[in-house]
Each structure stands twice: as C-alpha cells, then as structure tokens.
Amino acid sequence: MNKIKMSTPLVEMDGDEMTRILWQMIKDELLLPYMDLKTEYYDLGLEHRNATDDQVTIDAAEATKKYQVAVKCATITPNAARVEEYKLKKMWKSPNGTIRALLDGTVFRTPILVKGIEPAVKNWKKPITLARHAYGDVYKNTEMQIPGPGKVELVYTAADGSQKKELVHQFDGPGVVQGMHNLDSSIESFARSCLDFGLSTGQDVWFATKDTISKQYDHHFKDIFQKVYEEEFCEKFEKANIEYFYTLIDDAVARVMKAEGGFIWACKNYDGDVMSDMVSSAYGSLAMMTSVLVSPQGYYEYEAAHGTVQRHYYRHLKGEETSTNPVATIFAWTGALAKRGELDQNEELSAFARKLEKATLQTIEEGKMTGDLAAMTTIPNPTILNSRAFIQAIAANMQ
Ligand code: NAP
Ligand code: MG
Numbered sequence: 001m002n003k004i005k006m007s008t009p010l011v012e013m014d015g016d017e018m019t020r021i022l023w024q025m026i027k028d029e030l031l032l033p034y035m036d037l038k039t040e041y042y043d044l045g046l047e048h049r050n051a052t053d054d055q056v057t058i059d060a061a062e063a064t065k066k067y068q069v070a071v072k073c074a075t076i077t078p079n080a081a082r083v084e085e086y087k088l089k090k091m092w093k094s095p096n097g098t099i100r101a102l103l104d105g106t107v108f109r110t111p112i113l114v115k116g117i118e119p120a121v122k123n124w125k126k127p128i129t130l131a132r133h134a135y136g137d138v139y140k141n142t143e144m145q146i147p148g149p150g151k152v153e154l155v156y157t158a159a160d161g162s163q164k165k166e167l168v169h170q171f172d173g174p175g176v177v178q179g180m181h182n183l184d185s186s187i188e189s190f191a192r193s194c195l196d197f198g199l200s201t202g203q204d205v206w207f208a209t210k211d212t213i214s215k216q217y218d219h220h221f222k223d224i225f226q227k228v229y230e231e232e233f234c235e236k237f238e239k240a241n242i243e244y245f246y247t248l249i250d251d252a253v254a255r256v257m258k259a260e261g262g263f264i265w266a267c268k269n270y271d272g273d274v275m276s277d278m279v280s281s282a283y284g285s286l287a288m289m290t291s292v293l294v295s296p297q298g299y300y301e302y303e304a305a306h307g308t309v310q311r312h313y314y315r316h317l318k319g320e321e322t323s324t325n326p327v328a329t330i331f332a333w334t335g336a337l338a339k340r341g342e343l344d345q346n347e348e349l350s351a352f353a354r355k356l357e358k359a360t361l362q363t364i365e366e367g368k369m370t371g372d373l374a375a376m377t378t379i380p381n382p383t384i385l386n387s388r389a390f391i392q393a394i395a396a397n398m399q
Contacts, residue, residue, distance in 0.1 A: 004035040004352050007344050010336050011063045011301075012039035013095075015073030016046055017308035021316060022326045022387060023073045026333060029391045030356060030398065035349075040067065044095050046076045050088050057095045061102040064299050068343060071336035072099075072303040073329065099301060105293040106131050106193035108264070109276055109305055111283035112290060112331060114361045116379040120282040126262035130279050131197065132272025133190045136182035139269055146175040154179065187221055189296040191228040194266040195244065197294055199236055204243045204263040208252035208271075221268065222246060280305065287325035287372055292335055302335040304328035321386040323371035330360055330394070359397040368393045 014023060031037050042060035049056055064070040076082055077094040100107070110129040111119075146152065152168040168177060191207075198205035207225050209218035229237075229244045237244060247255070249271060256265065256279075267275055280289050286306040293301040305328055312322040334353040341350030364373060367382045370390055374382040385393060 001034075004348050005346075006036060006038040006340065006349060007346065008340060009038040009040045009067060010340055011060060011067050011070035012041045013044045013060045013070060013072040013075075014041065015044055015075040015308065017074075017076065017310055017313035018316060018322065018324050019074040019304065019306075019308050019329060020045060021313070022324060022329050022391075025388055025391050026326060026330055029388075029395045030330065031333065033395075034352060034398070044073070044075050046078065046082070046086050046088070046092075049075075049092055049095070050086060053089070054092045054098070057098045058102065061099045064099070064103060064301055065297075068299050069336050069340045070299075070301040071332050072301055073332075074304055074306060074308045076308055096303075100134055100293060103293060103295040103297075103299050103301065104189055105295040105299070105301070106134065106190055106197075107291060107293050108197055109280065110290045111280065112288045112327060112361075113283075114288070115365045116367075116377045116382075117284045117288060117364070117373060118378055119284065121257060123258065123260055124283070125260045127283070128256065128259075128261045128279055129197075129201075129203070129264045130272060130276045131190075131194045131264055131266045132276055133187070133267065133269045135186040135190075135269065137180050137269045138178070141178050141180040143176070143178045146171050146177060148174055152177050182217075182221075184220075184224060187224045188228055190266070191225045192232065192296045193294050194264060195229060195233045195237075196296075196298075198242060198244070198264050199233065199240060201264075202240060202242060204245060205266060206245045206247070206252060206255075206263055207266040208247050208249040209268060210249050212248060218268075225266075284376060285325070285372060287328050287370075289328055290331045290335060291328075300336070300339050302332040302339070304332050321388075323384055323390070324387045325370040325372050326387055326391055327360060327364075331357065356394075356398065360394050362397050363390070363394045366397075 014020060027037070040063055042056055042063065044057055044060060060070070075095045078088055078091045082088065083091050108129050108131050110127045113127055150171050152171065154166040154168055156164045194205050194207070209221050211219040211222045225246065233244065265275070280286055289305040291303050291305040309324050312324045316322050334357050338350045338353035341347065341353065367379050368385055368390065369377065369382055370387065371384050374384045
C-alpha cells in the first residue's frame, strides 16, 4: 500500500499522563501504518516544560504561526500538588493560556455525534458549536467591598488629563461594587474568528448579549459584531446561504433548547463559561467533544476538550488496563490533518482524516466502546474495551 504523503509538517505538541499514552497509541495504530506523518515535535509534557523553563510552550506557539496548523495533547496545568509531585522550579502557567495569548484565538467546541449516544435535549439533531470570547469582563474585574455610606464613581482620565465621571451608586449602607472592561480590538477579533468559522464550516452564527439592559457595555459588543459582519462578511454569507443572527441572551437560551442544532453560538466570556458546560454535558461527554483554537490570522490548534485523565493514569502506572476514551484525541489529529490537507490541497490527506473519523464512529455504532460511553449508550449489551483494544477495533475498521 502506498502511504499518504504530506508536504508541510503539522506542529505536534505532546502532553501528559493518560492522554500522552493515548497519543502514542493513536500514532502507532491509526496514523503511521497509513501515512508518512510529517510533524515538528514539541514535548509539552510537564517535565520538559520544567526543564526548558516553559520556553518549549512558547516555541510551539511560534511554530504554529509558521506552519498554521497544530495538534495538541492534553497537558497538566500545575497547582501546588503538581509542583511537589514533579519537583517543579515554579508553578508554570497553563500551556493553553500561554498559547491562546500568543495566537489571540477563540476556542470552538463541537460535540461529536454518534448513534447510540443521545443528547439529553431530544430535538438536538446536529452539533451546536460553542465559541467563547476569552478576554476580559468579569475575568479581569476589579472589585471592592463597600463598608458603609458613601459615593462610588467610575472615573476615566484621558491622556491629556481631562476626566469623565459617572455615578455608580450613592450608598446609604454597606454593599459591594465591581468594575470590568473589554477592548475593541479583542471584541473585533472574536467577531472575526466566529464569522470566519461560520463561513468555513457553512453554518449560521448566533450572537447574543443583554444590550437592552447594558446599553453601553453589551450594546458595544453588538455594534462591533454588526460592523465586522457588514464590512467583511455580509456578501460572503449571502453567497454561502448562511445567516448572522443577533438576539438577546435570554431569547438565545430559549431558542437553543428548541433548535435542532447545526449552528455556531458565539458567547461573551461569562456566558461561554457557563453555557459550554451545559451544552457539552447535554450532548454526552467531554471525551466526545472536539476543540479548536482559531486565530484571526488563520492559525489552527486542535486538541481534546478534556484533561490528562489523571486517575486513569495512576491505574495505568500500577499496570492496570484502563478504558480511557481516545475519541476526542483522535478527532484532534483528524481535525489537524484535514485542515493541513485543505491548506496544501492534499485531498488524499483530508479524505484519510474523514475515513478515520468514520471508522471511529462506526466502531462505537457496532457496540464496541470504552467504559464511559458504555455507561450512557442506548445500544443494548455494548462491549467494553480497554483503550488499546478500542483503538485496534478502529484500525480493523480502517482496513
Ligand atoms: P480530566 O482529565 O478531564 O478527567 C476528569 C474525569 O473525567 C476523569 O477522572 C474521568 O472520570 C473523566 N474523563 C475525562 N476524560 C476522559 C476520557 N477521555 N475517557 C474516560 N473518562 C474521561 O480532568 P482532571 O482529572 O480534573 O484533570 C487532570 C489534569 O488535566 C489536570 O492536571 C489539569 O490541569 C489538566 N487539564 C488539561 C486540559 C487541557 O490540556 N486541555 C484541560 C482540562 C484539564 P473517571 O475517573 O470517573 O473515569
Ligand atoms: Mg468553566
């Protein structure tokens, strides 16, 4: 058999714990037998991040700017326990946070639908992709407890020293205040990423805020989205027969529950934090969810939405077999390979990625799956496989 060739490498970011074990299995069983896999390898495993003072994470993000497409394994974000466990020089920052800051991207999360794993919302027939703005608002706020009577004001001091003031509240007793901000540049690139993703996947884009109540703040988001849409996307959307749709956030929530899916839901930072957990659990599981970081410059980083599955890894270290679900990690690879194929006009490569996805879903639909899915499937008497046996069953379907 002729192996599939690649002209441009993928940026490969290896990771930690159980997902690092799955990573190697996927390469050995599902990729290397069929293709001359070309990657530029960066080891983002915690030991190597520590050894390089986290420079490897920055290098991997820079390489993504060079090659445009990356695939990333889940990684540990150190906390105090990890600093002790890995004898770290310091509590290194979240690699995802570092990469997101360097690529200025938006994360899009889409459930992977398969027969036998039914969404809790019965009319959801197609995936809903959630796009969360990742800068500002309550995540970069300033807060203050107000101990007693007094006046709270917002004060803006311009570069020339002139001031603008707005009364927040005249307190008669104790209370609390919060100030938050966002940036036009960040909102604009969020809007552009969402509209671009809609265009490239042929799906409508929904965006919602509470602009009737927040007449300056939320209304500003609405205006910026509208401006980016009109100036850069309106004609392209009409040609592609897709729609940009703005509504109030409470109306959006009600409509989402009655919709059949198949659109992108762009959310402000807080809304996205809350709604992504609701949407992903209603669709089934984080192990059945794709996640891609898209930058406004057109860089793509594919990953799984879940973590390193630490508890399974400790069982693996004790020599026990684990039934860890590799689907989200397989789809990170197929997403990256398909995008590489698209950019390089390498149709064979894109077709291979789609076949691997199909073989993965077919394996589950045949009743062969990992324990997490077996616990929720509507397929009677599923066969529970360990990770390697499940991956080998996919390989058999690939053949
Ligand atoms: P996790 O790795 O997502 O796992 C939490 C639990 O969810 C697991 O113990 C397991 O439940 C279930 N689970 C998650 N993925 C699964 C899969 N593929 N197959 C089967 N079950 C799965 O979260 P965590 O254990 O809280 O975090 C572990 C590490 O991951 C942390 O150090 C964190 O920093 C890191 N993390 C990384 C990323 C990323 O790189 N994108 C994201 C989140 C967390 P059972 O044990 O009940 O089977
Ligand atoms: Mg959250």
